Amino acid sequence: MKQNIFLTVSCVIFFLLTACGNTPVSPDVPSNGKTSSSAPESGVTTASTLLQPQETTRSKTLVVYFSCTGTTETIANYAAEITNGDLYKIVPQEPYTQEDLAYYSNGRADQEQNNPAARPAISGSVENMEQYDTILLGYPIWHGQAPRIISTFLESYDFSGKTIIPFCTSHSSGIGSSASNLHAHCADSTQWRDGKRFGSATSKAEIEQWLKEISIVQ
Ligand SMILES: Cc1cc2nc3c(=O)[nH]c(=O)nc-3n(C[C@H](O)[C@H](O)[C@H](O)COP(=O)(O)O)c2cc1C
Incomplete structure:
Protein backbone atom coordinates (compact mmCIF):
# COMPACT_ATOMS: atom_id res chain seq x y z
CA MET A 1 0.00 0.00 0.00
CA LYS A 2 2.75 2.40 1.10
CA GLN A 3 4.63 1.53 -2.06
CA ASN A 4 1.57 2.39 -4.21
CA ILE A 5 1.13 5.78 -2.56
CA PHE A 6 4.84 6.55 -3.05
CA LEU A 7 4.61 5.53 -6.72
CA THR A 8 1.49 7.65 -7.32
CA VAL A 9 3.03 10.74 -5.64
CA SER A 10 6.26 10.27 -7.66
CA CYS A 11 4.26 10.06 -10.90
CA VAL A 12 2.30 13.23 -10.08
CA ILE A 13 5.53 15.14 -9.25
CA PHE A 14 7.19 13.86 -12.44
CA PHE A 15 4.16 14.88 -14.53
CA LEU A 16 4.05 18.34 -13.02
CA LEU A 17 7.75 18.91 -13.57
CA THR A 18 7.58 17.72 -17.19
CA ALA A 19 4.49 19.78 -17.95
CA CYS A 20 6.05 22.96 -16.55
CA GLY A 21 9.25 22.40 -18.49
CA ASN A 22 7.39 22.27 -21.79
CA THR A 23 5.28 25.32 -21.23
CA PRO A 24 6.43 27.99 -23.74
CA VAL A 25 7.83 30.88 -21.73
CA SER A 26 7.71 34.30 -23.25
CA PRO A 27 11.06 36.03 -22.66
CA ASP A 28 11.10 38.06 -19.52
CA VAL A 29 11.78 41.64 -20.48
CA PRO A 30 12.74 43.67 -17.44
CA SER A 31 12.31 47.45 -17.61
CA ASN A 32 15.96 47.93 -18.63
CA GLY A 33 15.19 46.19 -21.91
CA LYS A 34 17.44 43.18 -21.34
CA THR A 35 16.14 39.66 -22.05
CA SER A 36 17.09 36.55 -20.12
CA SER A 37 19.26 34.01 -21.94
CA SER A 38 16.17 31.77 -22.28
CA ALA A 39 14.80 33.99 -25.07
CA PRO A 40 13.93 31.75 -28.05
CA GLU A 41 16.68 31.71 -30.67
CA SER A 42 14.21 31.83 -33.52
CA GLY A 43 12.35 34.85 -32.07
CA VAL A 44 12.58 38.14 -33.90
CA THR A 45 13.41 39.92 -30.65
CA THR A 46 16.83 38.95 -29.36
CA ALA A 47 18.80 40.29 -26.46
CA SER A 48 21.03 42.20 -28.85
CA THR A 49 18.18 43.71 -30.86
CA LEU A 50 16.55 44.81 -27.63
CA LEU A 51 19.75 46.34 -26.30
CA GLN A 52 20.77 48.07 -29.49
CA PRO A 53 18.26 50.94 -29.44
CA GLN A 54 19.18 51.72 -25.84
CA GLU A 55 22.86 51.72 -26.63
CA THR A 56 22.53 54.00 -29.63
CA THR A 57 20.11 56.22 -27.73
CA ARG A 58 22.62 56.71 -24.96
CA SER A 59 25.16 58.44 -27.19
CA LYS A 60 22.93 60.08 -29.76
CA THR A 61 24.11 63.39 -31.18
CA LEU A 62 21.90 66.21 -32.42
CA VAL A 63 23.34 68.91 -34.65
CA VAL A 64 21.24 72.05 -34.23
CA TYR A 65 21.89 75.15 -36.30
CA PHE A 66 20.58 78.52 -37.34
CA SER A 67 21.71 79.90 -40.66
CA CYS A 68 20.38 82.67 -42.86
CA THR A 69 22.83 82.62 -45.77
CA GLY A 70 24.00 78.99 -45.72
CA THR A 71 27.49 79.21 -44.18
CA THR A 72 26.61 77.67 -40.82
CA GLU A 73 24.30 75.23 -42.59
CA THR A 74 27.16 73.76 -44.62
CA ILE A 75 29.23 73.17 -41.48
CA ALA A 76 26.23 71.70 -39.66
CA ASN A 77 25.64 69.29 -42.55
CA TYR A 78 29.27 68.15 -42.38
CA ALA A 79 29.02 67.66 -38.62
CA ALA A 80 25.83 65.60 -38.92
CA GLU A 81 27.37 63.41 -41.62
CA ILE A 82 30.57 62.86 -39.66
CA THR A 83 28.86 62.12 -36.34
CA ASN A 84 25.98 60.24 -37.95
CA GLY A 85 23.82 62.55 -35.86
CA ASP A 86 20.39 63.98 -36.42
CA LEU A 87 20.09 67.44 -37.87
CA TYR A 88 17.72 70.18 -36.74
CA LYS A 89 17.47 73.57 -38.40
CA ILE A 90 16.17 76.43 -36.27
CA VAL A 91 13.59 78.04 -38.53
CA PRO A 92 12.34 81.48 -37.51
CA GLN A 93 8.58 81.88 -37.51
CA GLU A 94 9.16 85.13 -39.35
CA PRO A 95 11.92 84.56 -41.92
CA TYR A 96 14.73 87.12 -42.11
CA THR A 97 14.73 89.12 -45.33
CA GLN A 98 17.89 90.54 -46.88
CA GLU A 99 16.83 93.90 -45.49
CA ASP A 100 16.47 92.40 -41.99
CA LEU A 101 20.03 91.10 -42.23
CA ALA A 102 21.68 94.31 -43.46
CA TYR A 103 23.86 95.07 -40.48
CA TYR A 104 24.55 98.51 -39.12
CA SER A 105 21.30 99.57 -40.81
CA ASN A 106 19.26 99.39 -37.59
CA GLY A 107 17.28 96.67 -39.32
CA ALA A 118 14.44 89.75 -27.75
CA ARG A 119 13.27 86.15 -28.33
CA PRO A 120 12.36 85.66 -32.01
CA ALA A 121 9.83 82.83 -32.29
CA ILE A 122 10.84 79.48 -33.76
CA SER A 123 8.69 77.48 -36.14
CA GLY A 124 8.54 73.77 -35.18
CA SER A 125 10.45 71.92 -32.49
CA ARG A 148 18.77 86.01 -30.13
CA ILE A 149 16.89 83.10 -31.68
CA LEU A 154 17.94 77.13 -25.46
CA GLU A 155 15.09 78.33 -23.26
CA SER A 156 12.66 75.95 -25.00
CA TYR A 157 14.13 72.66 -23.75
CA ASP A 158 15.61 71.07 -20.66
CA PHE A 159 19.32 70.50 -21.25
CA SER A 160 20.07 69.22 -17.73
CA GLY A 161 22.93 66.74 -17.87
CA LYS A 162 23.38 67.14 -21.63
CA THR A 163 26.57 68.27 -23.31
CA ILE A 164 26.41 71.29 -25.63
CA ILE A 165 29.25 72.07 -28.01
CA PRO A 166 28.86 75.46 -29.69
CA PHE A 167 30.31 76.37 -33.06
CA CYS A 168 29.88 79.51 -35.11
CA THR A 169 30.69 81.11 -38.43
CA SER A 170 31.55 84.74 -39.07
CA HIS A 171 33.29 87.07 -41.50
CA SER A 172 36.23 87.51 -39.15
CA SER A 173 35.17 87.66 -35.48
CA GLY A 174 36.14 84.85 -33.16
CA ILE A 175 33.63 82.96 -31.04
CA GLY A 176 34.55 85.34 -28.18
CA SER A 177 31.97 85.57 -25.41
CA SER A 178 29.14 84.46 -27.71
CA ALA A 179 29.17 80.91 -26.36
CA SER A 180 29.74 81.60 -22.66
CA ASN A 181 26.91 84.15 -22.73
CA LEU A 182 24.55 81.33 -23.69
CA HIS A 183 25.20 79.33 -20.51
CA ALA A 184 22.71 81.37 -18.48
CA HIS A 185 19.83 80.10 -20.65
CA CYS A 186 20.33 76.49 -19.54
CA ALA A 187 20.23 74.51 -16.32
CA ASP A 188 23.42 74.57 -14.22
CA SER A 189 23.97 70.85 -14.87
CA THR A 190 24.36 71.46 -18.62
CA GLN A 191 27.90 70.56 -19.66
CA TRP A 192 29.25 73.26 -21.95
CA ARG A 193 32.35 72.40 -23.99
CA ASP A 194 34.58 75.06 -25.57
CA GLY A 195 33.23 76.29 -28.87
CA LYS A 196 34.96 76.97 -32.17
CA ARG A 197 34.62 79.50 -34.96
CA PHE A 198 34.83 78.53 -38.64
CA GLY A 199 35.16 80.61 -41.78
CA SER A 200 33.10 80.18 -44.92
CA ALA A 201 35.82 78.18 -46.70
CA THR A 202 35.97 75.44 -44.04
CA SER A 203 36.20 71.94 -45.51
CA LYS A 204 34.57 68.75 -44.29
CA ALA A 205 38.03 67.40 -43.44
CA GLU A 206 38.61 70.35 -41.08
CA ILE A 207 35.32 69.68 -39.32
CA GLU A 208 36.24 66.02 -39.00
CA GLN A 209 39.62 67.00 -37.57
CA TRP A 210 37.92 69.25 -34.98
CA LEU A 211 35.41 66.54 -34.00
CA LYS A 212 38.28 64.11 -33.55
CA GLU A 213 40.25 66.59 -31.43
CA ILE A 214 37.31 66.96 -29.05
CA SER A 215 36.68 63.18 -29.06
CA ILE A 216 33.21 63.34 -30.57
CA VAL A 217 34.32 60.89 -33.25
CA GLN A 218 37.35 58.60 -33.40
C1 LIG B 1 23.21 91.16 -38.32
C2 LIG B 1 24.57 90.57 -38.63
C3 LIG B 1 25.64 90.86 -37.82
C4 LIG B 1 26.91 90.33 -38.10
N1 LIG B 1 27.94 90.57 -37.23
C5 LIG B 1 29.15 90.05 -37.49
C6 LIG B 1 30.24 90.25 -36.58
O1 LIG B 1 30.11 90.88 -35.53
N2 LIG B 1 31.46 89.74 -36.90
C7 LIG B 1 31.67 89.00 -38.06
O2 LIG B 1 32.78 88.58 -38.28
N3 LIG B 1 30.64 88.74 -38.90
C8 LIG B 1 29.40 89.23 -38.64
N4 LIG B 1 28.35 88.97 -39.49
C9 LIG B 1 28.56 88.05 -40.62
C10 LIG B 1 28.11 86.64 -40.31
O3 LIG B 1 28.54 86.20 -39.04
C11 LIG B 1 28.64 85.65 -41.34
O4 LIG B 1 28.31 86.09 -42.62
C12 LIG B 1 28.08 84.26 -41.07
O5 LIG B 1 28.97 83.30 -41.59
C13 LIG B 1 26.72 84.03 -41.69
O6 LIG B 1 26.28 82.76 -41.39
P1 LIG B 1 25.03 82.08 -42.17
O7 LIG B 1 25.38 82.09 -43.62
O8 LIG B 1 24.97 80.72 -41.62
O9 LIG B 1 23.83 82.90 -41.86
C14 LIG B 1 27.09 89.48 -39.23
C15 LIG B 1 26.00 89.22 -40.05
C16 LIG B 1 24.76 89.75 -39.76
C17 LIG B 1 23.58 89.41 -40.66
Missing part, protein backbone atom coordinates in the same frame (compact mmCIF):
# COMPACT_ATOMS: atom_id res chain seq x y z
CA ARG A 108 15.57 93.76 -37.61
CA ALA A 109 18.74 91.76 -36.83
CA ASP A 110 20.52 94.84 -35.46
CA GLN A 111 17.56 95.70 -33.26
CA GLU A 112 17.27 92.17 -31.90
CA GLN A 113 20.97 92.04 -31.07
CA ASN A 114 20.63 95.37 -29.26
CA ASN A 115 17.82 93.98 -27.12
CA PRO A 116 18.88 91.24 -24.68
CA ALA A 117 15.21 90.41 -24.06
CA VAL A 126 12.84 69.04 -31.80
CA GLU A 127 11.00 65.77 -31.26
CA ASN A 128 12.14 63.77 -28.25
CA MET A 129 14.97 65.96 -27.06
CA GLU A 130 15.39 63.43 -24.21
CA GLN A 131 17.06 60.98 -26.62
CA TYR A 132 20.06 63.24 -27.22
CA ASP A 133 23.11 63.43 -24.94
CA THR A 134 25.30 65.64 -27.07
CA ILE A 135 24.19 68.72 -28.93
CA LEU A 136 26.37 70.50 -31.45
CA LEU A 137 24.94 74.02 -31.66
CA GLY A 138 25.84 76.16 -34.68
CA TYR A 139 25.06 79.84 -35.31
CA PRO A 140 26.41 82.86 -37.21
CA ILE A 141 28.04 85.64 -35.19
CA TRP A 142 25.81 88.67 -35.14
CA HIS A 143 27.55 91.69 -33.63
CA GLY A 144 29.91 89.50 -31.69
CA GLN A 145 27.15 87.34 -30.20
CA ALA A 146 24.82 84.46 -31.06
CA PRO A 147 21.58 85.59 -32.69
CA ILE A 150 19.54 80.83 -30.15
CA SER A 151 18.39 82.09 -26.73
CA THR A 152 14.81 81.21 -27.74
CA PHE A 153 15.97 77.72 -28.65
Whole structure:
Protein backbone atom coordinates (compact mmCIF):
# COMPACT_ATOMS: atom_id res chain seq x y z
CA MET A 1 0.00 0.00 0.00
CA LYS A 2 2.75 2.40 1.10
CA GLN A 3 4.63 1.53 -2.06
CA ASN A 4 1.57 2.39 -4.21
CA ILE A 5 1.13 5.78 -2.56
CA PHE A 6 4.84 6.55 -3.05
CA LEU A 7 4.61 5.53 -6.72
CA THR A 8 1.49 7.65 -7.32
CA VAL A 9 3.03 10.74 -5.64
CA SER A 10 6.26 10.27 -7.66
CA CYS A 11 4.26 10.06 -10.90
CA VAL A 12 2.30 13.23 -10.08
CA ILE A 13 5.53 15.14 -9.25
CA PHE A 14 7.19 13.86 -12.44
CA PHE A 15 4.16 14.88 -14.53
CA LEU A 16 4.05 18.34 -13.02
CA LEU A 17 7.75 18.91 -13.57
CA THR A 18 7.58 17.72 -17.19
CA ALA A 19 4.49 19.78 -17.95
CA CYS A 20 6.05 22.96 -16.55
CA GLY A 21 9.25 22.40 -18.49
CA ASN A 22 7.39 22.27 -21.79
CA THR A 23 5.28 25.32 -21.23
CA PRO A 24 6.43 27.99 -23.74
CA VAL A 25 7.83 30.88 -21.73
CA SER A 26 7.71 34.30 -23.25
CA PRO A 27 11.06 36.03 -22.66
CA ASP A 28 11.10 38.06 -19.52
CA VAL A 29 11.78 41.64 -20.48
CA PRO A 30 12.74 43.67 -17.44
CA SER A 31 12.31 47.45 -17.61
CA ASN A 32 15.96 47.93 -18.63
CA GLY A 33 15.19 46.19 -21.91
CA LYS A 34 17.44 43.18 -21.34
CA THR A 35 16.14 39.66 -22.05
CA SER A 36 17.09 36.55 -20.12
CA SER A 37 19.26 34.01 -21.94
CA SER A 38 16.17 31.77 -22.28
CA ALA A 39 14.80 33.99 -25.07
CA PRO A 40 13.93 31.75 -28.05
CA GLU A 41 16.68 31.71 -30.67
CA SER A 42 14.21 31.83 -33.52
CA GLY A 43 12.35 34.85 -32.07
CA VAL A 44 12.58 38.14 -33.90
CA THR A 45 13.41 39.92 -30.65
CA THR A 46 16.83 38.95 -29.36
CA ALA A 47 18.80 40.29 -26.46
CA SER A 48 21.03 42.20 -28.85
CA THR A 49 18.18 43.71 -30.86
CA LEU A 50 16.55 44.81 -27.63
CA LEU A 51 19.75 46.34 -26.30
CA GLN A 52 20.77 48.07 -29.49
CA PRO A 53 18.26 50.94 -29.44
CA GLN A 54 19.18 51.72 -25.84
CA GLU A 55 22.86 51.72 -26.63
CA THR A 56 22.53 54.00 -29.63
CA THR A 57 20.11 56.22 -27.73
CA ARG A 58 22.62 56.71 -24.96
CA SER A 59 25.16 58.44 -27.19
CA LYS A 60 22.93 60.08 -29.76
CA THR A 61 24.11 63.39 -31.18
CA LEU A 62 21.90 66.21 -32.42
CA VAL A 63 23.34 68.91 -34.65
CA VAL A 64 21.24 72.05 -34.23
CA TYR A 65 21.89 75.15 -36.30
CA PHE A 66 20.58 78.52 -37.34
CA SER A 67 21.71 79.90 -40.66
CA CYS A 68 20.38 82.67 -42.86
CA THR A 69 22.83 82.62 -45.77
CA GLY A 70 24.00 78.99 -45.72
CA THR A 71 27.49 79.21 -44.18
CA THR A 72 26.61 77.67 -40.82
CA GLU A 73 24.30 75.23 -42.59
CA THR A 74 27.16 73.76 -44.62
CA ILE A 75 29.23 73.17 -41.48
CA ALA A 76 26.23 71.70 -39.66
CA ASN A 77 25.64 69.29 -42.55
CA TYR A 78 29.27 68.15 -42.38
CA ALA A 79 29.02 67.66 -38.62
CA ALA A 80 25.83 65.60 -38.92
CA GLU A 81 27.37 63.41 -41.62
CA ILE A 82 30.57 62.86 -39.66
CA THR A 83 28.86 62.12 -36.34
CA ASN A 84 25.98 60.24 -37.95
CA GLY A 85 23.82 62.55 -35.86
CA ASP A 86 20.39 63.98 -36.42
CA LEU A 87 20.09 67.44 -37.87
CA TYR A 88 17.72 70.18 -36.74
CA LYS A 89 17.47 73.57 -38.40
CA ILE A 90 16.17 76.43 -36.27
CA VAL A 91 13.59 78.04 -38.53
CA PRO A 92 12.34 81.48 -37.51
CA GLN A 93 8.58 81.88 -37.51
CA GLU A 94 9.16 85.13 -39.35
CA PRO A 95 11.92 84.56 -41.92
CA TYR A 96 14.73 87.12 -42.11
CA THR A 97 14.73 89.12 -45.33
CA GLN A 98 17.89 90.54 -46.88
CA GLU A 99 16.83 93.90 -45.49
CA ASP A 100 16.47 92.40 -41.99
CA LEU A 101 20.03 91.10 -42.23
CA ALA A 102 21.68 94.31 -43.46
CA TYR A 103 23.86 95.07 -40.48
CA TYR A 104 24.55 98.51 -39.12
CA SER A 105 21.30 99.57 -40.81
CA ASN A 106 19.26 99.39 -37.59
CA GLY A 107 17.28 96.67 -39.32
CA ARG A 108 15.57 93.76 -37.61
CA ALA A 109 18.74 91.76 -36.83
CA ASP A 110 20.52 94.84 -35.46
CA GLN A 111 17.56 95.70 -33.26
CA GLU A 112 17.27 92.17 -31.90
CA GLN A 113 20.97 92.04 -31.07
CA ASN A 114 20.63 95.37 -29.26
CA ASN A 115 17.82 93.98 -27.12
CA PRO A 116 18.88 91.24 -24.68
CA ALA A 117 15.21 90.41 -24.06
CA ALA A 118 14.44 89.75 -27.75
CA ARG A 119 13.27 86.15 -28.33
CA PRO A 120 12.36 85.66 -32.01
CA ALA A 121 9.83 82.83 -32.29
CA ILE A 122 10.84 79.48 -33.76
CA SER A 123 8.69 77.48 -36.14
CA GLY A 124 8.54 73.77 -35.18
CA SER A 125 10.45 71.92 -32.49
CA VAL A 126 12.84 69.04 -31.80
CA GLU A 127 11.00 65.77 -31.26
CA ASN A 128 12.14 63.77 -28.25
CA MET A 129 14.97 65.96 -27.06
CA GLU A 130 15.39 63.43 -24.21
CA GLN A 131 17.06 60.98 -26.62
CA TYR A 132 20.06 63.24 -27.22
CA ASP A 133 23.11 63.43 -24.94
CA THR A 134 25.30 65.64 -27.07
CA ILE A 135 24.19 68.72 -28.93
CA LEU A 136 26.37 70.50 -31.45
CA LEU A 137 24.94 74.02 -31.66
CA GLY A 138 25.84 76.16 -34.68
CA TYR A 139 25.06 79.84 -35.31
CA PRO A 140 26.41 82.86 -37.21
CA ILE A 141 28.04 85.64 -35.19
CA TRP A 142 25.81 88.67 -35.14
CA HIS A 143 27.55 91.69 -33.63
CA GLY A 144 29.91 89.50 -31.69
CA GLN A 145 27.15 87.34 -30.20
CA ALA A 146 24.82 84.46 -31.06
CA PRO A 147 21.58 85.59 -32.69
CA ARG A 148 18.77 86.01 -30.13
CA ILE A 149 16.89 83.10 -31.68
CA ILE A 150 19.54 80.83 -30.15
CA SER A 151 18.39 82.09 -26.73
CA THR A 152 14.81 81.21 -27.74
CA PHE A 153 15.97 77.72 -28.65
CA LEU A 154 17.94 77.13 -25.46
CA GLU A 155 15.09 78.33 -23.26
CA SER A 156 12.66 75.95 -25.00
CA TYR A 157 14.13 72.66 -23.75
CA ASP A 158 15.61 71.07 -20.66
CA PHE A 159 19.32 70.50 -21.25
CA SER A 160 20.07 69.22 -17.73
CA GLY A 161 22.93 66.74 -17.87
CA LYS A 162 23.38 67.14 -21.63
CA THR A 163 26.57 68.27 -23.31
CA ILE A 164 26.41 71.29 -25.63
CA ILE A 165 29.25 72.07 -28.01
CA PRO A 166 28.86 75.46 -29.69
CA PHE A 167 30.31 76.37 -33.06
CA CYS A 168 29.88 79.51 -35.11
CA THR A 169 30.69 81.11 -38.43
CA SER A 170 31.55 84.74 -39.07
CA HIS A 171 33.29 87.07 -41.50
CA SER A 172 36.23 87.51 -39.15
CA SER A 173 35.17 87.66 -35.48
CA GLY A 174 36.14 84.85 -33.16
CA ILE A 175 33.63 82.96 -31.04
CA GLY A 176 34.55 85.34 -28.18
CA SER A 177 31.97 85.57 -25.41
CA SER A 178 29.14 84.46 -27.71
CA ALA A 179 29.17 80.91 -26.36
CA SER A 180 29.74 81.60 -22.66
CA ASN A 181 26.91 84.15 -22.73
CA LEU A 182 24.55 81.33 -23.69
CA HIS A 183 25.20 79.33 -20.51
CA ALA A 184 22.71 81.37 -18.48
CA HIS A 185 19.83 80.10 -20.65
CA CYS A 186 20.33 76.49 -19.54
CA ALA A 187 20.23 74.51 -16.32
CA ASP A 188 23.42 74.57 -14.22
CA SER A 189 23.97 70.85 -14.87
CA THR A 190 24.36 71.46 -18.62
CA GLN A 191 27.90 70.56 -19.66
CA TRP A 192 29.25 73.26 -21.95
CA ARG A 193 32.35 72.40 -23.99
CA ASP A 194 34.58 75.06 -25.57
CA GLY A 195 33.23 76.29 -28.87
CA LYS A 196 34.96 76.97 -32.17
CA ARG A 197 34.62 79.50 -34.96
CA PHE A 198 34.83 78.53 -38.64
CA GLY A 199 35.16 80.61 -41.78
CA SER A 200 33.10 80.18 -44.92
CA ALA A 201 35.82 78.18 -46.70
CA THR A 202 35.97 75.44 -44.04
CA SER A 203 36.20 71.94 -45.51
CA LYS A 204 34.57 68.75 -44.29
CA ALA A 205 38.03 67.40 -43.44
CA GLU A 206 38.61 70.35 -41.08
CA ILE A 207 35.32 69.68 -39.32
CA GLU A 208 36.24 66.02 -39.00
CA GLN A 209 39.62 67.00 -37.57
CA TRP A 210 37.92 69.25 -34.98
CA LEU A 211 35.41 66.54 -34.00
CA LYS A 212 38.28 64.11 -33.55
CA GLU A 213 40.25 66.59 -31.43
CA ILE A 214 37.31 66.96 -29.05
CA SER A 215 36.68 63.18 -29.06
CA ILE A 216 33.21 63.34 -30.57
CA VAL A 217 34.32 60.89 -33.25
CA GLN A 218 37.35 58.60 -33.40
C1 LIG B 1 23.21 91.16 -38.32
C2 LIG B 1 24.57 90.57 -38.63
C3 LIG B 1 25.64 90.86 -37.82
C4 LIG B 1 26.91 90.33 -38.10
N1 LIG B 1 27.94 90.57 -37.23
C5 LIG B 1 29.15 90.05 -37.49
C6 LIG B 1 30.24 90.25 -36.58
O1 LIG B 1 30.11 90.88 -35.53
N2 LIG B 1 31.46 89.74 -36.90
C7 LIG B 1 31.67 89.00 -38.06
O2 LIG B 1 32.78 88.58 -38.28
N3 LIG B 1 30.64 88.74 -38.90
C8 LIG B 1 29.40 89.23 -38.64
N4 LIG B 1 28.35 88.97 -39.49
C9 LIG B 1 28.56 88.05 -40.62
C10 LIG B 1 28.11 86.64 -40.31
O3 LIG B 1 28.54 86.20 -39.04
C11 LIG B 1 28.64 85.65 -41.34
O4 LIG B 1 28.31 86.09 -42.62
C12 LIG B 1 28.08 84.26 -41.07
O5 LIG B 1 28.97 83.30 -41.59
C13 LIG B 1 26.72 84.03 -41.69
O6 LIG B 1 26.28 82.76 -41.39
P1 LIG B 1 25.03 82.08 -42.17
O7 LIG B 1 25.38 82.09 -43.62
O8 LIG B 1 24.97 80.72 -41.62
O9 LIG B 1 23.83 82.90 -41.86
C14 LIG B 1 27.09 89.48 -39.23
C15 LIG B 1 26.00 89.22 -40.05
C16 LIG B 1 24.76 89.75 -39.76
C17 LIG B 1 23.58 89.41 -40.66
